[in-house]
Each structure stands twice: as structure tokens, then as C-alpha cells.
Amino acid sequence: MAFEETDYHPYDFANRRHIGPSPAEMEQMLAVVGAESLDDLIDETVPKAIRQAEPLGWGLALSEQAVLHRLRQVAAKNRVMTSLIGQGYHGTVTPPVIQRNILENPAWYTAYTPYQPEISQGRLEALLNFQTMICDLTGLDVANASLLDEGSAAAEAMALAQRAAKSKAKAFFVDRGCHPQTIAVIETRAAPLGWTVIVGDPFTELEPEEVFGALFQYPGTHGELHDFSGPIAALHGAKALACMAADPLALTLLTPPGEMGADIAIGTTQRFGVPLGFGGPHAAYMAVKDPLKRSMPGRIVGVSIDARGNRAYRLSLQTREQHIRREKATSNICTAQALLAVMASMYAVFHGPMGLKAIAQRIHRKTVRLVKGLESLGFEVETKHFFDTVLVKVGAVQGVILKAAEAEGINLRKVGATHIGISLDETTRREHTQKVWRAFGGDMLDRDLDHEYRLPENLVRTSTYLTHPIFHMNRAEAEMTRYMRRLADRDLALDRAMIPLGSCTMKLNATAEMMAITWPEFADIHPFAPDTQTAGYQELIGDFSEKLCAITGYDAFSMQPNSGAQGEFAGLMTIRAYHASRGEAHRDVCLIPVSAHGTNPASAQMAGMKVVVVKSAENGDIDLEDFRAKAEQHSDTLSACMITYPSTHGVFEETVRAVCDITHAHGGQVYLDGANMNALVGLARPGDIGSDVSHLNLHKTFCIPHGGGGPGVGPIGVKTHLAPFLPGIEGGAGMVASAGSASILPISWAYCLLMGGAGLTQATKVAILNANYIAARLKQAYPILYASKTGRVAHECIVDTRVLKESAGVTVDDVAKRLIDCGFHAPTMSWPVAGTLMIEPTESEPKAELDRFCTAMLAIAAEATAIAEGLMDPENNPLKRAPHTVEDLVGVWDRPYDREAACYPPGAFRVDKYWPPVNRVDNVWGDRNLVCACPPLESYAAAAE
Known part of the structure; x- marks a missing residue:
């Protein structure tokens, strides 16, 4: 029997995956639009003067099977080890019921920020659970619905302390026991604002009268546990504020920051079931005393009522959000890590208070057994009281031990030239302990070591936490599954309907692109693992960076920023470092059109720049004459301009090259906001138009899902002359995030491979x-x-x-x-x-x-x-x-x-x-009756009457 052959090839579907209208539908749509062809429409829309000369080209689009095979090949080049490095990152167990029903569920990961509360009640409840969990564990009054990472949360805490403290000092004290990456981010944020960062011993080197605030790590980066109530009282006596970076799992056993008198607590909830992921994304947190709630950055979920008097959740106090306050803002926070905060909250619901405490106790007992074994081998463990982390003095044999541990499949932390740090977690098993002992030269079993606790008695927690019924529900998997399903059904996400949000680009997050993020080869890599173990990540990031350079016309990329707003700040700090290298540190004026994204002026202010607003013409374009006049007025001090292209009004402005030329003529650099990159890819390149730096919203144009308000990635691309000043490079912009969000980069890389340049x-x-x-x-x-x-x-x-x-x-x-x-x-x-x-x-x-x-x-x-x-x-x-x-x-x-x-x-x-x-x-x-934690049901009786 003969068949008529078709010219359709299965691989043709590769492009149709992301492109909704069929060719026949496009013809019908073009007729309505009044264009002869798609190319004619583009010629009428995109100015010819900015069109790129050569098409994107890195080969044909790959099939799903080919892309997944490629991802497997790259993943195999990562070496998954047992990382006992700590430093704020720990192995954790993601309950499968949470992995499948939250992380891998498009009903959760395709949702948008809950600005329309009526269709966001499910994720709002989950985030309220998160806030309640944080308030309970920290002993403070109000928590936000998550921040980007612990380092930038610490920097936000510093900024909050500066504007809320009555002290007139211009310095901030940082406990030398803080994680190194946290200190680096704090120093980056403080520099452009003229604040001095003092790093030292809080018990011997803190001078409360000289600072507006201080940050203490609890437990410290090397595991030490201290009662900070004395330094906190001294700070309050000098009208300064006290911040604590606290491990929430440790707080199930330890006195919470609020009971020590702390005003602000920050930290990460990564170990609440969120994979390491080579550094992120992870949900940071911030909790504050009640008087600080209106100054706290980030989103706050609150409780209100609907038109019938029924309980309803919403985002509270929204006018305090930083992107709304624009150049008056003290932060540019406009996003969060909502999806990861939901996972962390479900982890707490799944385990309950007794389950979390049991996990913490087991980790501590394992650590005590490890220490007793090391002590029996003759090593000095300098951390006398600890939760899960210790510092061991090893002297000249440090290199030998680290090498032996790596041969056992264990990563330990190198501290200086003579010490080794070890952090245990809930994934640590007896065999891991024995491997560590063998690396230290011993071969023993731990069954002969007595159980004991080495927590300081004065810091053992006595207060209750997670008392709300939601943390005591029946945790049978059937009930957990149904609870998460009920919440998901209350929401409207991209898996149900179009979300036509301007500027936010709520596009398909293809299933094939999402699959790799939970593979152990990507999910279980510590951010500070040796480079020899991360060859797969290096290859993926390198190839993806090359593709982004080809797409944008830039010459180098930094993947460090965890959001678009963080990318803005990183880009402006790069420009700042460039000017300083040329002896022009005085350049501090940033021209920003009145129509710019609200985070633009906030980011400029954070980078130490003075915002000068440029008018818009009647048609919405930048008023070129006003722009030229203000560039000339500030010629000697012009640092940068920030523009969005296509414009925020949804039009390709024909004067964009003139704006770039004017800026350069007066010594400034052009920052082109990449929020609207979905209208440029393959048609025009920002680097060719005349801009010097852009951030890209990978959670928009490049298919990382929004997750109900995060995660996101906002890498910055720069021209050659700015490349030496990127974040993380000595003499550059400094560290803007703790470690970035590498584990979701496979999504965007897979998108590029699936689509090809065409x-x-x-x-x-x-x-x-x-x-x-x-x-x-x-x-x-x-x-x-x-x-x-x-x-x-x-x-x-x-x-x-x-x-x-x-x-x-x-x-x-x-x-x-x-x-x-x-x-x-x-x-x-x-x-x-x-x-x-x-x-x-x-x-x-x-x-x-x-x-x-x-x-x-x-x-x-x-x-x-x-x-x-x-x-x-x-x-x-x-x-x-x-x-x-x-x-x-x-x-x-x-x-x-x-x-x-x-x-x-x-x-x-x-x-x-x-x-x-x-x-x-x-x-x-809701704002008049502010409730930002899970309330008892009876509290709604009066409202419903």
C-alpha cells in the first residue's frame, strides 16, 4: 500500500511549541491588522535604522529529545559530592510530595505576582504561612513574604537600620562571624551611599555610639554560638538598631533573635526543602519589630475581608513598595522568591514544629558524634558550643585532609591555612561521618560514642513556635496533596488562561525546559564546590553567555543578579566603577525619563546617583530637547542615562540612537533596561543601538517562570570597555548577591536550543x-x-x-x-x-x-x-x-x-x-486592620456579621 508523503516534519513543532498562532491563523490576523505579510508588519513597526544586519545563527532548532540529551551530557560533567562546606548552604531533603505538587507543578510555577488578590488566594495563603513560620521562629512581630538571598537581605537590613535608627552615625558594624559572601554584599551596598562598614568582634570591637546598626550571625559562619543580648542592649542605648542573620532550623533549638532584643532578623530558608542548586534560587527572609513594618522592604501578605465579609488575603501596605516610591525609595525590591518561599512553608507544614525540632536535634547529635570522634583522633575542635558547624584546627596537614576527604566524595571547607570547617545537615548519614574521620586519619565506628548536646544552656529555646493549626494538620500524604491542590485551584495561573500583563511577558514555560532543574547533577551542587566539580555548569553558563552576547550585541555577561532590579543596580555599579577607574568618580547624575520603570530611579539612588527626570513628549517618546538640555546642564557630572527600549509605552522610538549619542557626547554611559527584550530578539541588538549595558529578565523573555512573584534572574551584558568592572571582578562593581541562581539557567539555555536563532x-x-x-x-x-x-x-x-x-x-x-x-x-x-x-x-x-x-x-x-x-x-x-x-x-x-x-x-x-x-x-x-500572620478562625466572626 502506498502512502502520500507529507512535507511535515516532527521537528517543525519545535518552533510551534512557543509560537501560539498557526500559519493559517497568522494569515487571518494579518488581514485584521492590515499587513500583507509578517515581514511587512515588522518593517512597519521596527525602525530600519536599528535593525540588526545579520540573523541569529547557532544552528537549527533541536527537538525536545535532542535538548534533553544535551542537558544530560552537560549535567554528567558536574560531579555530585557530599558537601559539608556550610557557609549558609546545606543539603536538604525535598519531600517528594512538595517537589511534585509545588516545584514541578505549572499551577504553582506559572502564576504571576499576586497583585490581583481575588485570583491569588492559594499562593497568598501559602505565603502567609511562610510569614507566620518566620515570625514564630525569629520571635519578631512582622515578616515579609521573602527576599532574594541572604546577602542582599543583610544589605536591606543595613539600609533599614540606617533610615529607622535615631543614631546620626554613618557606620555599620558587621560581626566577623558573618558569612564572607554576606559581608561582601554589604560592603557593595554601603560604598555608594557613603556608609562605613566595620567588621570585627562584637564583644570587644563594637563601639555602639559610632554606628547606626550592627549585624550578628547566629550561629556564626564557623559554628560559634553567642548570646548577643549584651551588644544589642548597648546598641539600643546608643539609639542604634540590631540585626541578626539567623538559621531558621537552628532556631527550633536556640533562643530566637526577638528574645535577645533584636530589631531585625534575616536569613535564608534554603534548608527547608529547597535544593542547593549551585547557589539558588532560595527564599531569604526578613522579620522586624512592629514599629519597623512600614519601612521594611519587600512584600507583606495581609488578611482582609471580601465584599461578603469572608476572609481574604492580599498584599498589604502596597504604597510602601519600593518601585512605587521611585527616586525616594531606599530599596529597589520589587520581586521575591515566592515559589521557593511556598516550598519552605510547605516543608514546615509537612513536618510541623515537632518534626522540625526532631530534624534539628538529629543534626546536632550527628555533629556532636563527629566532634567526639575528631577529638579522640587528637584534633582540636575550636568551636565549643555549636549547632551543626565546627571549626577544626589541623595545622600543616590541611591540604592532605582536604584531598583525602575529596577522595572519599566529601567536600570540606578550607578556612585560612590551618583550619577546616565542617557543617552537617539532614542528609548526613553515618557513612559520611566515617568518611570524614578517615580523611582525618581515623577509621572508627560512631556507635560507641555517647549521645549528648553541646548547645549552651543559656541559649536553649524554651518558647513555643508554629502553634497555628495549619502546622498541626494531618500530614498524611493524601491530606498534604489535597491541601496543595486546594490552594492551587484557588489561583489563576498561566496553565489556565492567558495572563496579558504589559512589560511582564507571561509566556510559555515549556515542560521540556523545566525538567532538568530537579536533576541531582544540577540541584545538588554546593555554590562553593571546587571548579573541578562544576564543569557542566561552567559549560552551560559559558555557552548561554555566548548566545546572549550574539542576541544583544554585548561582549560579556554576568549571571550574578537574582532579579531584574538587582541587575539594574549591578549595571549602574559597573558604570560607577568604570568612571572611578578613569578618575571621574564625581560623575553621579543619572538621567531617567518620567516613563521609566519604577525600579530605575530606585536603583540609581542606591548606586549613589542623583536622579534627574526627563520629560515625555505628547506621543509618549522621550522629549529629546529636554533630554539634550539636561545632558548639557549636567555635562561635567553625567554618569548615565536609563532608558527602556522599546519604550515603556510599547513603541519603538526612532530617536533612540540620538539619546545614546547625546549621553556619550557628555561623558555618560547608556543603561538600556532589558524588560522589553521580547520585542527585540533577532530583530535589533541593544549593543548595536548605542547602549553600554543592559540587564535581561530571564523570567520574561527567556522563559524562566514567574513562580507567583519569583524566582527570577537579571544578568547584565556590557560592552568591552565595561567588562573589567562586572560584579565579582576585582576592582569592579562588587558582589551584588550571595551566589546567583544558577540552577534555573538550564531553562533559558534549553529555550535557546529548542528555538534556534530563526x-x-x-x-x-x-x-x-x-x-x-x-x-x-x-x-x-x-x-x-x-x-x-x-x-x-x-x-x-x-x-x-x-x-x-x-x-x-x-x-x-x-x-x-x-x-x-x-x-x-x-x-x-x-x-x-x-x-x-x-x-x-x-x-x-x-x-x-x-x-x-x-x-x-x-x-x-x-x-x-x-x-x-x-x-x-x-x-x-x-x-x-x-x-x-x-x-x-x-x-x-x-x-x-x-x-x-x-x-x-x-x-x-x-x-x-x-x-x-x-x-x-x-x-x-485590610490596611486598617493589619494582620500579617495566620489568624485564628474566630477572629473573622465580627467581620462576617
Whole structure:
């Protein structure tokens, strides 16, 4: 039997994985847009003057099987050892029920930041559990919903102490027992702000009157345990604040920082079930005394009520968020490590307080047995009281012992020339202890060593923790699985519907790209493991960096920053170091357009720069004359300008080269924000346009998922002249993060391999097509606020909903909540223009989903028209009462519109409808009745009456 051969090849699907519209659908969309072809649309949209000359080329797109095989090859080059290095990073056991149902579950990892609380109740509850856990363990009043890493959390604590302390001192004291990477990050953050960092012994070298605050490590980096209540009292006497970097697992056994009088506690929750991952991502934490809550950086989840009086969670005190405060900000924090914080919180729920305590006790007992064995071998263990870490004096045989340990498959910590550090964890087994003894020259069994504790009696914890019922639930796997499923079902993530957020690029996170991050060869590598054990990571990062250089036109990359905002800071610090090397350290002015991302001015302020705001023209572009005038005015002190391209208004500005030329003519450097890189890949390169440095949001353009508000990676690319000043290079920008987030880089690398250069370029073109298609379909009901001279938008468009406010009193919030009824997350609200929606569909969405969204938006406009024409009550209508829940289907219905119109508006699915778990959340009630930890159920009785 003969078959007709097809020209379709299975590998053709490689590009279709990320590109939603089919070729036939693209033809239909182009007809609506009014373009003859996709290439014609791009020619009308992207200025020819900035188009890159050569296409991206590093071979054809690979199949999923080929990419996974390539990842296996690279992973095999990493050598997984038992790392007892410590230094803030420990082996941990991720309960499989958490790994499968959280870390590997797209319902959790594809969610966006919970700015729309009604569709984020699941992750908000999990993050509230995290905050409760941190408050309980640290003994402090309020915790945030996580920070990026312990080092940068310590730097944030320093900044918080400086602005909150009544001391007028300009120095910050750091315990010499802090982890080296933490000290390095603190020094980086302090330098541009003119603060002196004093590192020393807190009991003999701290002069409280000379500092605005101090940081103590608990336990210390070498395992020592101290009662810091004396130094803390002395600091308070001098009107300074006390911060403690504390291991949360150790706090199940040790007196918490709050009981010592500490004002601020920070640390990492990595050992709560989050893999080492060569350094990250891991959820840091910060907890503070109540008076500091409004000054604390990061997000805070709080409790409120919805329109029915039912309990509802939300982000509290949002106006204190740093990206909102712009140049007045003292931090640029606008993200977190939400996914990893959720994992850590579930680890605590899974084990409960007694389980966590049992883990800590076992680790301590193992450490005591190890120490007793070393002592019997004649070695001096200098750490007399400890939790899990000790410092051993070994003298001239240090190298011999380290080499012998490595031969046993064990990594130990080299400390100076004569000492070795050893840190145990919950993965340590008897065989590991015996291998360490053999490396030290002994061969014994530990069964003959008595169990005992070597915790200082005055520091043994007596207070309770994790008393809320959530930490005492039935931890049978069936119940845990159902709890996590219930929370996931309360959320609307990318696995359910399009999330059309402008600037945030919520695109597909392909399953094949995600698979490698949990492989032991990537997940179980310590960040300070020897280079000989990380050849796979080095190869992956090296090849990925080369690809990013080809994409951007830059010459070198640093993968250190853990977020886009951290990348901004790193880029500006690189520029700062460059100017200093040329004897121009006085250059400290940064020009920033009024339309810039809110983190831009915050980052500039943190880098010690003075922000000068540049006006926008009527069409949303940078006002070139104002830019030129201010560059000339500050010519002698101009350090940098920060621009976004395409613009924040979603347009390719034709004056971008002129902006770069003007900046360079006055001695400045150009920082081009890479947030909108999804509109450039394969079409134009920032390094060719004239910029000197950019950060890239790998959690946007390069497919690392948002995880409900993190993780992210914000690497910076630079031109050759800035390369010697990158973070981590001597004489450069300094350390901006503890270790980076290497374990999620395989996602972005796999994306590049799966797409190939041609696929990446096609993705950019389709992202632009999808945005123009939505603009074309919606312009009949909503003005499109900005467009190019040819009438085109870039990869996103701003629709003006203020016309609904003028005609019917319908606000942008009403539109956002009504979209929930239709099964959508709202686009970006009121930014960069108040009262508007910025829509970015990305290339991942097929035409059917774009049409469903447009149907919903047009129906909302029609409802507003009905209000304007008097056909609907101006206050009691589906828009003002949205979103509607299942509860609205039962009981008495006394509204002047019917239930079907309320719950099944155009665009909503009938069978697979998403039902929000709460009605509209009362933000005002939540801020007036601030609760940021798990409250008892009876506390809602009054509110529900």
C-alpha cells in the first residue's frame, strides 16, 4: 500500500511549541491588522535604522529529545559530592510530595505576582504561612513574604537600620562571624551611599555610639554560638538598631533573635526543602519589630475581608513598595522568591514544629558524634558550643585532609591555612561521618560514642513556635496533596488562561525546559564546590553567555543578579566603577525619563546617583530637547542615562540612537533596561543601538517562570570597555548577591536550543503580531494610547479605559475585576499611565485565546455603554460587583441584573469556568486592620456579621 508523503516534519513543532498562532491563523490576523505579510508588519513597526544586519545563527532548532540529551551530557560533567562546606548552604531533603505538587507543578510555577488578590488566594495563603513560620521562629512581630538571598537581605537590613535608627552615625558594624559572601554584599551596598562598614568582634570591637546598626550571625559562619543580648542592649542605648542573620532550623533549638532584643532578623530558608542548586534560587527572609513594618522592604501578605465579609488575603501596605516610591525609595525590591518561599512553608507544614525540632536535634547529635570522634583522633575542635558547624584546627596537614576527604566524595571547607570547617545537615548519614574521620586519619565506628548536646544552656529555646493549626494538620500524604491542590485551584495561573500583563511577558514555560532543574547533577551542587566539580555548569553558563552576547550585541555577561532590579543596580555599579577607574568618580547624575520603570530611579539612588527626570513628549517618546538640555546642564557630572527600549509605552522610538549619542557626547554611559527584550530578539541588538549595558529578565523573555512573584534572574551584558568592572571582578562593581541562581539557567539555555536563532526571531515577530492584532480588535471600543508614525505598536499596547470612567463611572479596577469573571488575569493596571491597561499577549498565545480576551474586553465596553445609556444601575451592576463567586449562584438574588450575566459573561468558559474563591477584596479594611500572620478562625466572626 502506498502512502502520500507529507512535507511535515516532527521537528517543525519545535518552533510551534512557543509560537501560539498557526500559519493559517497568522494569515487571518494579518488581514485584521492590515499587513500583507509578517515581514511587512515588522518593517512597519521596527525602525530600519536599528535593525540588526545579520540573523541569529547557532544552528537549527533541536527537538525536545535532542535538548534533553544535551542537558544530560552537560549535567554528567558536574560531579555530585557530599558537601559539608556550610557557609549558609546545606543539603536538604525535598519531600517528594512538595517537589511534585509545588516545584514541578505549572499551577504553582506559572502564576504571576499576586497583585490581583481575588485570583491569588492559594499562593497568598501559602505565603502567609511562610510569614507566620518566620515570625514564630525569629520571635519578631512582622515578616515579609521573602527576599532574594541572604546577602542582599543583610544589605536591606543595613539600609533599614540606617533610615529607622535615631543614631546620626554613618557606620555599620558587621560581626566577623558573618558569612564572607554576606559581608561582601554589604560592603557593595554601603560604598555608594557613603556608609562605613566595620567588621570585627562584637564583644570587644563594637563601639555602639559610632554606628547606626550592627549585624550578628547566629550561629556564626564557623559554628560559634553567642548570646548577643549584651551588644544589642548597648546598641539600643546608643539609639542604634540590631540585626541578626539567623538559621531558621537552628532556631527550633536556640533562643530566637526577638528574645535577645533584636530589631531585625534575616536569613535564608534554603534548608527547608529547597535544593542547593549551585547557589539558588532560595527564599531569604526578613522579620522586624512592629514599629519597623512600614519601612521594611519587600512584600507583606495581609488578611482582609471580601465584599461578603469572608476572609481574604492580599498584599498589604502596597504604597510602601519600593518601585512605587521611585527616586525616594531606599530599596529597589520589587520581586521575591515566592515559589521557593511556598516550598519552605510547605516543608514546615509537612513536618510541623515537632518534626522540625526532631530534624534539628538529629543534626546536632550527628555533629556532636563527629566532634567526639575528631577529638579522640587528637584534633582540636575550636568551636565549643555549636549547632551543626565546627571549626577544626589541623595545622600543616590541611591540604592532605582536604584531598583525602575529596577522595572519599566529601567536600570540606578550607578556612585560612590551618583550619577546616565542617557543617552537617539532614542528609548526613553515618557513612559520611566515617568518611570524614578517615580523611582525618581515623577509621572508627560512631556507635560507641555517647549521645549528648553541646548547645549552651543559656541559649536553649524554651518558647513555643508554629502553634497555628495549619502546622498541626494531618500530614498524611493524601491530606498534604489535597491541601496543595486546594490552594492551587484557588489561583489563576498561566496553565489556565492567558495572563496579558504589559512589560511582564507571561509566556510559555515549556515542560521540556523545566525538567532538568530537579536533576541531582544540577540541584545538588554546593555554590562553593571546587571548579573541578562544576564543569557542566561552567559549560552551560559559558555557552548561554555566548548566545546572549550574539542576541544583544554585548561582549560579556554576568549571571550574578537574582532579579531584574538587582541587575539594574549591578549595571549602574559597573558604570560607577568604570568612571572611578578613569578618575571621574564625581560623575553621579543619572538621567531617567518620567516613563521609566519604577525600579530605575530606585536603583540609581542606591548606586549613589542623583536622579534627574526627563520629560515625555505628547506621543509618549522621550522629549529629546529636554533630554539634550539636561545632558548639557549636567555635562561635567553625567554618569548615565536609563532608558527602556522599546519604550515603556510599547513603541519603538526612532530617536533612540540620538539619546545614546547625546549621553556619550557628555561623558555618560547608556543603561538600556532589558524588560522589553521580547520585542527585540533577532530583530535589533541593544549593543548595536548605542547602549553600554543592559540587564535581561530571564523570567520574561527567556522563559524562566514567574513562580507567583519569583524566582527570577537579571544578568547584565556590557560592552568591552565595561567588562573589567562586572560584579565579582576585582576592582569592579562588587558582589551584588550571595551566589546567583544558577540552577534555573538550564531553562533559558534549553529555550535557546529548542528555538534556534530563526525560532527566536520568529517568536519576536509573532509577539509583535499578537499585540497589533489585539490593538486592531479593541480600538473600536478603547483608544489605543500610543503608536508609531505608521500606526503600529511593539509587543504591547496601552488601551485607554478612562473613556469608561468618563461615560459610565467604570474604573480600571472594575474592568480588572470583571475580567476575572471571564477567566482572565487583568493586564497591567494604571502603569505607565493611570487609568489604562497595558496589554502584552506574548507570542505563546494562539488566536483562539486572543479572540476570547478581545471578546471579554468588548463585552465589558458594552456593559459600560449600557450603564451610560441608563440601561444598568450605575452602582449595582456586573462591573461594580465583580468578581462573582459560586456563592453568587445560590441564595437570595436581589440585584437588577441576572445571575447568568454575572457569572457567565462573554469570553468565560461554560464547562471549565474559573471561579474565584472570594468576591472583591476590601483593601482599606485590610490596611486598617493589619494582620500579617495566620489568624485564628474566630477572629473573622465580627467581620462576617
